[in-house]
Amino acid sequence: MVRFSKLLRGLTAPARSSGWADRNWTHAKILMRSGDFSEAVVVFDRLLRHAPDHPEILVQRAEAHAALNNFSAAMADLDLALQLSPGLANAHLNRGRVHRLSGDFQRAMVEIEAAIQAAPDLVPALEERAGLHMESSDLERAWIDAERAIRLSPGDAELHGLLGLIHLRANRHSLALAAFDRAVHFDPALDYAWWWRGELKEAMGNLPGGAGDKAHAVHLNPAIAD
Template sequence: MTDVTETAQHRGRALLDLGRPAEAERLIRQALSARPDDAELHHLMGRALLAQERCDEAIESSRRALASDPQHVGAMYLLACAHAAEGDNDRARHVVDGALQVAPEAAALHSLKGAILARQGFTEAALTSVEHARGLDPEDPDVVAHHAAVLYDLRRNPEAAAAVADALALDPDHAEAHRLRGLLALRGGGSKVALEASRQALRLDPTDPNYRHDLAMAMKARNPLYALLYRVGDWQSSLPGAARYAFILAPFVLNRALRPFDDHLWARVLLVLVVGAVLVMWALEPLMNTVLLCSRFARRLLPRDATLATYGFLAYLATAAGCAVTGLVSGRGEPVLLGAALGLWAMSAGQAHTIRPRLRRLAVVLHLVGGLVALAAVLSLALTGTAGALLTVVLVAGIAMLWFTSFA
């Protein structure tokens, strides 16, 4: 290896450690042009690509490293991480098991296996793996923080908090431990601690998108209603699939159950409370994102899909408000009803970034089509005085989009 290539490799590794993967990638590619079969360089390239969430390319780089050196444990670890990042936990676990045959005493591999098992729902096996990893290397803050992360996923909050404290005692500047401390505080309702811990994590690693997301969540959680909404959502995510769907359907079922009691005051009050709670749950997320967009610093914390969803929410909401005001001033019901229909689309658009990634593109297409139909309805109302059948389409489709967003 020439001095130039060696320098590029060392500088690339240093930039990776500093959290600057894009700059590291350029240097590592320079080194690879001189040594295309170097396993360690391919491993470093995989690290840089994975840090930029380019999982497919990271997998390819890891495989090239293993083609040059089939016993490269770091490349096996990276390959498993890349598969896990793509959601292919079965393949990630298979890779880790193969790596453990080569390095059975590698604490990081046992720790990673525990995290993968936890994602697959094998809670006891996951805990066994991370505890074994911690037994192999109790002084490694990464391993201890990984133990805390699995405990957090298993909702064993006091034990997770103790593990986080242990990790920070080993390394007070461990970014992931601070992140977990913030997440535990959010789960427990401590928004002030969550904000401080999330800021510290982002300060230590300003390039990690997860840390930016967590700080945004902590900032929104300063609103007590949003903090409560977060805790409800966190609790809901821990429920089995059938129970989650039952929770989503509960307001609709309750509304139907109260219909026979429409003439009772208590039923009307309860129905108003239920409808109000549902509206708050749907509208609070985009409203708080709107607040963040008003701050030059905070708007950089929101990912692009959340920002676009918020702008979509505001566009629908402004149009809905205009229709509603027009209807109230003129005393006509059709503009008010169109405003209500557009309000449904606004709430769906504001939650679009929470849809599972594989369905998000479909949601974007549906909103583009819905937006064009809604625009046609508004123009028809303005030019002819009636939206006609377009009003029914916007209303029914808006209800359908809410259900799609709820289950997607």
């Protein structure tokens, strides 16, 4: 695999040879995974001071800004990323996410479609489009996108959870239950999947099983029952 430092432009030779870029990139990604988005922005700022025209760093910083609800800064980074790399799928994907978070589902769909056109097998974009279709009650298209994403990433618990929600909206209860079963299999900490699995079990007459699943969901996330 090509190390991240080899992709950077504008770094000094000593910085590249010391692994400085790789260490900072890895640190930023760890911060993103742990939810420390403010500190991640600081690290991305540091990287961009040495490589100001690197579109992937701009996209990652935009993700951190969006997680902090700083949508204007996120869009500025994404606009620049697309100027530097027109058609960059991840930039369109994240523009779509920002529009969705801002409540503009129509613009979100335009950006997600552009991301999928640029990268047809980009699983997060398919997941986003499935969610947007679900929110607009186009449940058949949502189902198609969710299934396509799962074929590309079969062990992704969130995808199975999303499919469960789509089937739940469509009153396909047996299919929803099976999807939530797979979701908690792949990620036993996925609280909403446990909750909805419990709701479905109760609706289908399995009251003890449903109560147990919902109790486990509350154990994982006490706020889920509110």
